[in-house]
Amino acid sequence: MEDDDAPPRGKLRYEDQGQRLKIQTDTITRHESTETCVRTWGPAQVNGDFGFSFTAKGCDHKQPGVDRDYFEITVWNSAGAPVYAKAGFLTGGNLQAHIR
Structure with missing residues (x-):
């Protein structure tokens, strides 16, 4: 993966x-x-509480998204300890990556 020079923006x-x-x-x-x-x-924010950080990865492998698109997320608390992680292929829906 390459770093993009544009300032990052988005929502999760x-x-x-x-x-x-x-x-x-x-x-x-x-x-x-x-x-x-x-x-x-x-x-x-986790359940409305601040003080967490995350990393998320999504891969868009075109239509249909089920069993093709991939998503993973990890969340850490303010002490740097992981508090949640999940990864896998979509079992419903579709992931769309809009990369510019």
Whole structure:
């Protein structure tokens, strides 16, 4: 993955209903991209609480997204300890990467 010179921007909304966990951010501090994948880093809120950071990777392998598109996310607390991680191919829906 190559670093992109443009200032990063974007939003992330992720929900794990089984864990009753909502992760969100409106601030992307860094990103790297390839032709089909993007990885982002930044601060995050977990269930509305501040003080977390995350990295997420998404890979868009065209239509349909099910069993082709890939997503992973890891969240750390303010002490740097991982508190959540999940990765895998989509079992529903579609991931779209808009990389410029």
